[in-house]
Amino acid sequence: MTCPFLDYRDSAGDRTFDTARAYCTAAERFVQPMRADVCNDRYDLDHASDCEIFLAHEDELDEAEIGSEVPTEGPDA
Amino acid sequence: MTYDDFLAGDPLIITAALTGGVHGKEANPNLPETPAEIGRAAAAAEAAGAAVVHLHARRPNGERSFATERFQEIDDAVRRHADDVVIQHSTGGTGAPAEKRHLPLRTDPAPEMASLDMGPLNRYDHLTSENTRWMVDALHEEMRERGIKPELEVFNDGHLNEVHGLLERRELADPVYATLIFGGGTLTPPRPRNLRNAVDNLPEGALFNTLGFGRHQLPFATMGILFGGHVRVGLEDNVYYRQGELAESNAQLVERVVRVAEELGREVASPSQARDILGL
Numbered sequence: 001m002t003c004p005f006l007d008y009r010d011s012a013g014d015r016t017f018d019t020a021r022a023y024c025t026a027a028e029r030f031v032q033p034m035r036a037d038v039c040n041d042r043y044d045l046d047h048a049s050d051c052e053i054f055l056a057h058e059d060e061l062d063e064a065e066i067g068s069e070v071p072t073e074g075p076d077a
Numbered sequence: 078m079t080y081d082d083f084l085a086g087d088p089l090i091i092t093a094a095l096t097g098g099v100h101g102k103e104a105n106p107n108l109p110e111t112p113a114e115i116g117r118a119a120a121a122a123e124a125a126g127a128a129v130v131h132l133h134a135r136r137p138n139g140e141r142s143f144a145t146e147r148f149q150e151i152d153d154a155v156r157r158h159a160d161d162v163v164i165q166h167s168t169g170g171t172g173a174p175a176e177k178r179h180l181p182l183r184t185d186p187a188p189e190m191a192s193l194d195m196g197p198l199n200r201y202d203h204l205t206s207e208n209t210r211w212m213v214d215a216l217h218e219e220m221r222e223r224g225i226k227p228e229l230e231v232f233n234d235g236h237l238n239e240v241h242g243l244l245e246r247r248e249l250a251d252p253v254y255a256t257l258i259f260g261g262g263t264l265t266p267p268r269p270r271n272l273r274n275a276v277d278n279l280p281e282g283a284l285f286n287t288l289g290f291g292r293h294q295l296p297f298a299t300m301g302i303l304f305g306g307h308v309r310v311g312l313e314d315n316v317y318y319r320q321g322e323l324a325e326s327n328a329q330l331v332e333r334v335v336r337v338a339e340e341l342g343r344e345v346a347s348p349s350q351a352r353d354i355l356g357l
Contacts, residue, residue, distance in 0.1 A: 008138070015103070017102060019137050019138045019139070020138060021101075021102075021103065021138050021139055022138070022140065029103075030103035031103070032099055032100045032101065032103065032104070033098060033099070033100070033101045033135065033139045033140040033141055034098055034099045034100075034141060034171060034172075034200070035201065036140045037140065037141060037172055037173075038172070038201075038204070042172075043172050043173050043174055043177070044172065044174065045172045045204075049203065050172075050201075050203040050204055051201075051203065052201060052202040052203060
């Protein structure tokens with residue numbers, strides 16, 4: 001399950017990219033690639049326990065969003 | 078290694094850390110991420126004076142990849158674009174399972190060098206790159222089997238104990254080569270006396286590479302040159318050229334440290350000289 005705050009965008013503000021990148025709608029910025037592994041719950045990582053941004057914004061989610069899966073994971077290598 | 082090594086004029090090995098795996102183009106759009114970009118960056122860094130390129134692999138969207146196939150694509154691109162540069166793969170991987178950490182060692186041919194993190198390192202507020210002794214020994218064993226020279230990454234002074242412990246547990250080919258890393262968080266605080274102390278606590282005969290993160294990159298590279306060590310620069314560790322000004326390229330950072338070395342009278346090692354110095 002991916003973080004409900006995760007989106008993949010190829011532009012935001014004055015930033016544009018050739019390939020859509022991980023964007024945190026809570027922090028309102030593109031996230032570092034390593035943090036994107038947390039957003040995507042890859043390996044043993046879990047956004048609900050491993051991401052301080054999610055924990056700081058968790059109360060902004062309504063019940064329908066908590067536990068919903070966002071089908072926006074980036075491509076595999 | 079000491080100031081006497083500087084006076085003796087031993088050639089300086091410059092490693093260019095081209096891409097990394099923590100930040101990407103969101104931090105500096107000039108940071109290479111694709112195999113083709115990394116290949117061209119390696120060639121430019123080599124032309125500027127780098128003898129070694131330190132490589133991570135990424136997915137097409139910049140996110141981390143540990144896949145052997147992705148490292149293979151990058152190595153192929155580096156060999157296509159660059160002349161003779163030494164290829165060094167990262168085996169680092171915060172949050173990645175142990176088996177993934179071995180995958181960068183399995184390209185054909187194997188990389189001449191690979192990083193070996195000597196202990197735990199905190200990331201963000203909730204993550205730790207554990208790097209247990211079991212994991213270090215397992216990675217070293219595969220490096221030994223494949224003829225890969227380990228670059229021992231020392232993130233803080235406790236990891237100096239781990240270097241000595243590794244030498245007690247396992248046989249490492251001479252010379253032992255350790256990168257001394259300075260910055261915030263879990264890293265050794267970036268103070269000149271701490272570099273001197275770390276050098277003094279290395280095993281007898283060990284060579285060292287000097288790495289300062291962010292604004293500390295150039296000062297610590299300069300000290301590393303003067304103390305007879307080697308240096309690592311690049312966009313993995315520092316995305317700025319100076320305060321408020323993003324670096325244009327990895328080569329720009331290499332060119333600057335080459336100028337410093339030349340002003341100080343230290344010859345810059347070619348890839349061939351680097352292989353002789355490191356026993357590759």
